[in-house]
Each structure stands twice: as C-alpha cells, then as structure tokens.
Amino acid sequence: MADGLYERIFELAKRRGFLYPSFEPYGGAAGFYDYGPLGAQLKAGIENLFRRIFVVEEGCAEISCPAVTVEEVFVASGHVAKFDDPVVRCQNCRSPFRADHLIEEAGYKGNAALLKNEEIDALAKKLGVKCKNCGGPFGAAYRQNLMFKTEIGPGSGKVGYLRPETAQGIFVDYPYLYRYFREQLPFGVCQIGRAYRNEISPRQGVLRLREFNQMEVEVFIDPQKLTHAKFARVQGTRLRFLPKASKEIVEMTIGDAVAKGVVANEALAYYLVLVDRLLTQAGIDPKRLRFRQHEDDEKAHYARDTWDAEFQSERFGWVECVGIADRSAYDLTQHAKLSGTPMRAVRRYETPQKREVVQVRSVPAKLGPLFKKEAGAVTAALLALPADRAEAAAAAKEVEVIVDGRKVTVPRAAYDVVRETVTVAGDDYVPNVIEPSFGVDRILYAVLEHSYVETTKEGEAYTVLRLPLAMAPMQVGVFPLMPKDGLDAVALDLLHKLQAAGLRALYDESGAIGRRYARMDEVGTPYCVTVDYDSLKDQSATVRERDSTKQERVRFTDLVDHLRRRFSPFRDS
RNA sequence: GCGGCCGUAAUGUAGUGGCUAGCAUUGGAGCCUUCCAAGCUCCCAGCACGGGUUCGAAUCCCGUCGGCCGCACCA
Numbered sequence: 001m002a003d004g005l006y007e008r009i010f011e012l013a014k015r016r017g018f019l020y021p022s023f024e025p026y027g028g029a030a031g032f033y034d035y036g037p038l039g040a041q042l043k044a045g046i047e048n049l050f051r052r053i054f055v056v057e058e059g060c061a062e063i064s065c066p067a068v069t070v071e072e073v074f075v076a077s078g079h080v081a082k083f084d085d086p087v088v089r090c091q092n093c094r095s096p097f098r099a100d101h102l103i104e105e106a107g108y109k110g111n112a113a114l115l116k117n118e119e120i121d122a123l124a125k126k127l128g129v130k131c132k133n134c135g136g137p138f139g140a141a142y143r144q145n146l147m148f149k150t151e152i153g154p155g156s157g158k159v160g161y162l163r164p165e166t167a168q169g170i171f172v173d174y175p176y177l178y179r180y181f182r183e184q185l186p187f188g189v190c191q192i193g194r195a196y197r198n199e200i201s202p203r204q205g206v207l208r209l210r211e212f213n214q215m216e217v218e219v220f221i222d223p224q225k226l227t228h229a230k231f232a233r234v235q236g237t238r239l240r241f242l243p244k245a246s247k248e249i250v251e252m253t254i255g256d257a258v259a260k261g262v263v264a265n266e267a268l269a270y271y272l273v274l275v276d277r278l279l280t281q282a283g284i285d286p287k288r289l290r291f292r293q294h295e296d297d298e299k300a301h302y303a304r305d306t307w308d309a310e311f312q313s314e315r316f317g318w319v320e321c322v323g324i325a326d327r328s329a330y331d332l333t334q335h336a337k338l339s340g341t342p343m344r345a346v347r348r349y350e351t352p353q354k355r356e357v358v359q360v361r362s363v364p365a366k367l368g369p370l371f372k373k374e375a376g377a378v379t380a381a382l383l384a385l386p387a388d389r390a391e392a393a394a395a396a397k398e399v400e401v402i403v404d405g406r407k408v409t410v411p412r413a414a415y416d417v418v419r420e421t422v423t424v425a426g427d428d429y430v431p432n433v434i435e436p437s438f439g440v441d442r443i444l445y446a447v448l449e450h451s452y453v454e455t456t457k458e459g460e461a462y463t464v465l466r467l468p469l470a471m472a473p474m475q476v477g478v479f480p481l482m483p484k485d486g487l488d489a490v491a492l493d494l495l496h497k498l499q500a501a502g503l504r505a506l507y508d509e510s511g512a513i514g515r516r517y518a519r520m521d522e523v524g525t526p527y528c529v530t531v532d533y534d535s536l537k538d539q540s541a542t543v544r545e546r547d548s549t550k551q552e553r554v555r556f557t558d559l560v561d562h563l564r565r566r567f568s569p570f571r572d573s
Numbered sequence: 574g575c576g577g578c579c580g581u582a583a584u585g586u587a588g589u590g591g592c593u594a595g596c597a598u599u600g601g602a603g604c605c606u607u608c609c610a611a612g613c614u615c616c617c618a619g620c621a622c623g624g625g626u627u628c629g630a631a632u633c634c635c636g637u638c639g640g641c642c643g644c645a646c647c648a
Contacts, residue, residue: 015584015599027622027638146647165648200574200646208647308648323648439648460610481607510601514609521609533607542608549609 006315009452010205012463016523018042018448018473019206031202031210038523039444041473041504043213046282046443047192049470050215053278060188060217061180065169067194068150071159073168076338077331078302079147079161099141103127117141148196162196167435170218171331174343178220185345185431186221186267192440204316206441213440219271220431222347223329226265234273242292249290264305268326271436275309275322278438283447283468288312292320302330311446321442329430336430348426358390359383359418360399367414377403382415393417447471451524465524466547469567476505476563477520477528483509491531494541494559498529501560503567521546527563529554 013019017036021028035043054060074080099120106127120141129138148162163169170177170189181187192215202208235255242249243262252262254269263269272291280286294306309322332343362379371378381401385393393399394417398409451467469475478495480487488509498505506525508516513530520528530542540555543562554562 011584021639024621024639028640030639197648203641306648320648325648437648457609462610479608487607512606512609512611514611516610517608518610528609530608544608551608 004315005449005452006205006313008454008463009448012452012465012522013039013448018523031199031208033206033209033441038473042447042467042471043440043444045471045473046440046447047215049278049282050190050192050438053274054188054190054217058188058274060190060219061177062190062192063170063173063177064191064193065163065166065173067163067196068152068160069163069168070152071161072338073172073335074147074161074164076334077168077171078334079164079168099124099138103129146198146200148198164197165195165437166191166193166214166216167218167437168331170216171335171343171433172339174220174332174335175341178345183346186219186225188217188219190215190217206445207316207319209441215438215440217271217436218327219267219434219436220345221267221434222345222429223432224347224429226267226432228266228270231266231270234270237273237276239272239276240286240290242290244293244295263307264326267434268305268307268324271324271434272307272309275324275436275438279309279311279322279443279446281468281470282443283451283466283471284311284443285450288450290318291324292318302327304328311442311450313446313449319442319446320439321446322436322438324434324436327433327435329432331433332430343430344428345431346426347429349424352423352425354421355424357420357422358387359420360385360390360393361416361418362410363414363416367410370411370414371408374403374408378408378410381408382410390417462518462521464521464546467524467526469526472524472526473504474506474520474523474525475503475527475567477516477525478505478507479513479516479528479530480509481513481530481532485533486536487531487533490535491529494529494531494556497560498563501564503560503563517544517549527566529559529563 010019014021016038018039020034020036022032022034023029051062055062071080103120103123106129108123108127117140124138124141147164150160150162152158152160170191173189177187177189193213194211195214196211199208199210202210235253235258237254238251239254239257240249240251241257241262250262252260254263254273257263258266258269263272276286276289276291279289289309289311291307292310294303294308299306304326306323306325308320309324310318310320313319335341336343360382362375362382364375364379367378368375378401381403382399385399385401389399393415396412398411399415400407400409402408447467448465451465451471453464453466455462455464467473476498478491478498480491491509492507495505495507506520508519510516517528524546526546528544528546530544532542535541535556538555539557540553541559542551543554543559544551
C-alpha cells in the first residue's frame with residue numbers, strides 16, 4: 001500500500017474509476033485529467049448542488065458561452081496583458097526570471113510588466129541586472145503567455161483564446177441579461193464550464209490543471225446598496241475567518257463579521273455563507289474549511305476585496321477552492337470602453353425629476369452643405385457640449401467643437417440653442433460585481449479527501465468513502481445473497497424497479513456478500529439491498545446502510561419509496 | 574522552466590546484462606458459501622515512449638513524456 005494519504009486516495013480514485021490521467025497510452029500530458037465513470041457522476045453531483053443553491057434558491061440565470069473567445073474580450077479584461085509575463089533567461093545557467101520583477105527590484109518605479117520587451121532589455125542593461133543564481137548575463141526578454149492561443153477560421157484568421165475564466169462571457173452578455181432581468185438589479189448570472197490556463201508547471205494532480213472546470217456567479221449590484229434582502233436569515237451562520245494581516249483563524253457569526261468590519265458589506269458576506277453551504281453540503285469538513293482574506297498586495301488589480309474559501313488537505317495544506325471577489329465595476333467599465341456598447345443600469349428616483357436642459361442642435365439644412373461627410377460627427381459634438389458652453393453659444397457668432405481631434409468652427413446660422421424641460425427617471429451607473437468563483441476540480445478532490453475514512457475490520461484495513469447522499473455516484477447496490485435458487489432473478493427485478501424510479505443502482509452477484517459491501521463502501525454507495533432466502537417468503541429485503549452498517553428489513557412494495565426519499569430531492573434535477 | 578529522485582499488469586511490488594519478467598491484491602469464469610474483503614481451480618493483464626551501446630537491455634547511456642520533492646511562477 002502506498003505511503004501517504006494522498007497516494008492512497010489517488011490510487012483509489014484511479015482504480016475505482018474516479019480519475020484517470022489523460023492520454024495515458026500516448027504518454028500522458030501534465031495538467032490534464034479524465035473523469036472516469038464515478039468521477040463524472042461526482043462532478044455532476046457538485047454541479048447539481050451548485051444549481052440547486054444558485055439557480056433554484058437564489059434565482060440566478062445560468063448561461064453557457066463559448067470557450068473559444070475573440071481576442072478583444074481579453075484585451076478589455078486585461079488578460080492579454082496580465083497573462084503575458086515578460087521573462088528573461090540567464091545565458092550562463094539558463095535560469096528564468098520574471099523580467100519585470102528584476103527591473104522593479106533594481107529600482108524601476110512603476111509597473112514594469114507593461115513595458116515592451118525592448119524597453120525591458122534597455123532597462124536591464126542600464127540598471128545592471130545580473131542573474132541571481134550565478135551572476136551571468138541575460139538574453140533578450142520574451143513573453144510567457146499563459147493563455148492558449150488559437151485561430152478562428154482558416155488561414156490567417158482572427159486571433160482567439162481559450163477562456164482563462166468563464167466570467168468574461170457573462171460580462172460581455174450583460175446588456176442582454178440586464179434586459180432579461182427587466183432592468184432590475186441586483187441579479188445574478190452563473191456559468192458552469194471549462195476554462196484553460198497554459199500553466200508553466202502543473203503539479204498536485206487535479207489541483208492545478210491546464211483545462212479545468214469552473215462554476216462562476218456574477219452578481220450585478222448597485223454599489224450604493226451593498227446589502228442583501230436575505231441577509232437577516234443567514235446572519236447567525238458561524239464561519240471561520242482568517243482576515244488579512246492576521247495569523248489566527250477566528251470563528252464568529254457572519255452578522256458579527258459585518259458589524260465588526262471584518263467583511264466589508266452584507267452583500268459580500270451573504271455569498272460567503274452560500275459558498276460555505278455549498279462546500280459543506282458537498283462533503284467538505286467544516287473544521288477543515290476557512291475563509292481567508294487576500295492581503296492588499298495579493299489582490300487582483302480589479303478587485304476591491306477578495307476572500308478565498310480554503311480547505312485543509314493532509315498533503316497540500318490550505319488549498320483555495322473558491323474565490324469570492326468584489327470585482328467592483330472594473331470589467332463592465334472595460335468592456336463598455338473597448339466595445340463601445342454601454343454596460344449600465346439605471347438607479348431610478350422615487351419620482352421622476354424634471355430638469356432643465358440646454359442643448360446645441362444642428363440646423364441640418366445649413367450644416368450639411370458646410371461639413372458634408374463630417375456633418376454627423378459635428379452634430380454629435382454640438383450635442384455633447386456642456387450646459388455653460390451651450391448658453392454661451394446662444395449669444396455668440398460661432399462655436400468651436402473638437403471633431404476627430406481637430407478644432408472645427410460652426411457658424412451661428414448652422415445651429416440652434418434649445419432650452420427644454422425633460423423628465424429624468426434616474427441616474428445611470430455601472431453595476432458592481434460580486435463574484436463567487438468555484439474550482440470544481442479542487443472541490444471534488446476536497447470532497448474525496450474529507451470523505452475518505454480508513455478503519456479496520458476484523459483486523460484488516462478497511463476503506464469507506466463517507467460521501468454525502470447527494471454526492472454518491474452510485475446510490476444503491478443490489479445483491480442476491482446467493483446467485484441461485486431464484487434470488488438472482490428477484491434481485492434483478494428490484495434493480496430494474498429502482499432504476500426505473502430514477503436511482504443509480506448497480507447489480508453485483510460476484511464473490512461473498514462481505515466483499516460486495518466492501519466494494520460499495522469504497523466508492524461511497526450509501527445503501528445496499530440484499531435479497532435472501534426469507535425474501536422469497538416474506539417479500540422483503542435487507543437494506544444495509546454504509547456508515548453504520550446497520551440493516552433494516554424493507555418490504556418490496558416499500559423499497560423504492562424507502563430509498564428514494566433518503567436521497568436529496570434535487571439530486572438529478 | 575531549472576536541479577534532485579523516480580517510471581515493471583487496474584493497484585502495490587520483486588527483478589544489477591542472459592530461460593516463457595516473479596509475487597500479492599483487484600478483476601473475470603467456475604466450484605463452494607444462508608449477510609460484512611472465507612476457501613479452492615483456472616484465466617485476463619505489465620517493463621512509459623524513441624534512439625543508442627551490446628551477441629543479448631526491464632537492467633547501462635542519450636532524448637522525449639509523465640510522477641514526486643525543492644526553486645521559480647501562480648486563482
């Protein structure tokens with residue numbers, strides 16, 4: 001048997017069909033794993049739990065966007081710049097270094113990552129940067145791209161990237177979603193899907209993958225109303241916090257955490273509670289779960305505040321599996337700016353307000369012949385003039401506007417100054433975003449590790465996967481005590497009834513009965529039904545429970561209901 | 574990406590240049606067996622990949638891929 005707990009869990013996962021290294025016959029590739037028959041079901045269980053909480057209970061809208069994404073999206077999001085780290089290598093010992101870090105350490109003020117390669121080379125020379133290992137000279141800087149790049153369309157098609165997070169698809173669809181929710185904030189939109197990062201060095205099994213699974217929620221909210229309608233219901237929930245700059249985990253209610261300023265606001269706090277609920281219902285041990293706040297220098301540039309949900313792993317220590325970020329208005333602002341599509345919401349007044357507006361309007365009959373093709377742009381520039389300049393223009397002989405960076409003089413005859421009273425319903429604003437972002441693969445590993453229990457039975461090592469009912473890949477094992485005397489036929493009939501009732505059930509008649517229980521325990525199957533000789537007389541069977549190994553006699557006619565109501569009603573919804 | 578260690582069946586392993594690569598568990602077929610990995614018989618299944626050295630390579634050398642650890646990087 002393998003030495004470490006991690007090795008034993010992984011061995012089980014591989015042997016029993018949870019996880020396989022991808023492409024094994026061809027030698028494999030780091031950072032890719034297949035989900036086997038049981039792993040795929042476990043993953044589905046986690047995803048269904050997410051849907052139950054966020055889509056059903058919270059009313060979030062689930063959407064699904066392409067993984068292949070046009071370049072512009074990630075230019076706007078900052079990923080093209082962010083995932084392109086400049087690297088230099090020592091020409092002597094080949095050690096690679098982050099060039100921007102070297103230059104900033106050597107005294108450069110500013111964000112060196114934004115510099116061009118040539119500028120980095122020049123600065124490295126000027127600042128006398130040498131290899132930290134051996135003191136050797138560096139070669140030319142190059143970019144280490146962490147996004148998978150591809151081409152859209154044949155030949156010299158459009159540049160595309162495989163998305164490094166599913167979030168951007170939601171942001172880009174914001175205008176549609178705003179209308180879908182009938183222009184009422186707050187609303188949440190979520191997406192379950194694959195994301196891709198060409199990691200330099202994937203390690204730690206399924207914890208750091210090049211292709212991985214995310215479940216992300218983007219909650220769009222008015223930054224002036226960072227409260228939550230249902231916060232009162234959850235304020236007594238106790239969570240374990242590790243606030244920034246502190247060394248110790250403190251446990252307190254989420255209500256106290258907000259009152260004491262540990263968590264910035266109710267809205268963010270509410271989602272910490274939902275994350276906690278999902279993780280613990282999935283089977284992560286609450287005692288090995290904490291919420292850690294990012295240090296100020298650790299936060300992404302768009303984030304105002306970030307909390308990570310971390311589980312404790314025997315092998316890897318505290319591992320992040322969910323990030324709950326306050327992304328502020330960053331993403332929508334960027335997409336509005338780069339795409340030209342407004343990404344706004346309206347904060348309505350209680351009663352619409354009347355406002356006096358002064359506008360400069362073109363007189364098309366005069367302005368058209370004067371400016372010809374530019375007339376449209378000039379008209380827009382006139383309209384955009386602020387109130388004071390519009391007032392001044394009324395009495396002047398002409399007015400100057402900037403069109404395409406040039407000054408243009410418009411004679412008085414070509415415009416009118418119009419004063420009118422308009423009714424305004426509210427102010428435009430860019431919504432803020434609170435983002436709980438779940439790493440499915442990491443959660444799945446955490447669930448495996450925290451469910452994995454080793455005991456002894458009759459002096460022999462014995463393994464049980466104590467998965468929550470809602471997570472169990474296989475729900476019921478059905479066995480004849482002996483595969484003969486008609487017991488097998490009865491058991492098969494029960495199997496088919498359970499399957500028809502929507503339960504994932506497995507028939508097994510091989511080996512001794514204890515061996516079959518052991519097989520089911522090892523993959524976390526909560527119940528086993530055994531048909532024995534009495535069954536033929538009394539039309540009932542034994543239902544054996546995984547964790548207690550207790551047995552109960554249940555009549556055939558009650559069996560389906562007996563088992564079905566034990567499984568969470570939402571398991572396959 | 575760098576350095577160290579490593580790669581034999583689904584899993585855990587034995588095998589230091591020479592027979593059909595051994596063992597255990599698992600899995601399969603069967604016998605037996607009236608509720609927690611019993612026993613017996615038989616069977617399936619392996620030297621990561623590619624080169625090289627050699628009469629001969631699982632074994633030695635090189636490369637690739639993969640794993641673990643450290644460094645670096647990083648949600």
